[in-house]
Amino acid sequence: MPIFEYRCKACGTKFEKLVRGNEKVACPECGKGRLDKLFSVFGVKSGEKFTPSSGGSCGGCSASSCDGCR
Numbered sequence: 204m205p206i207f208e209y210r211c212k213a214c215g216t217k218f219e220k221l222v223r224g225n226e227k228v229a230c231p232e233c234g235k236g237r238l239d240k241l242f243s244v245f246g247v248k249s250g251e252k253f254t255p256s257s258g259g260s261c262g263g264c265s266a267s268s269c270d271g272c273r
């Protein structure tokens with residue numbers, strides 16, 4: 204099951220969410236749905252170091268699905 208890590212664009216809260224199907228994800232702090240997807244984990248991490256950052260680059264992301272490093 205894919206676990207996605209998100210960062211809220213509104214308040215900057217980072218959280219992980221297990222997403223099933225097209226479940227809607229919202230920030231647990233402010234309830235808003237404008238999120239950056241940071242990282243996805245499929246069971247085992249590849250050994251890349253994930254560096255939490257609120258800056259422009261998101262360190263450990265190697266996927267094109269990451270909005271933080273485009």
Ligand SMILES: [Zn+2]
Nearest residue numbers: 211214230233
């Ligand atoms: Zn938020």
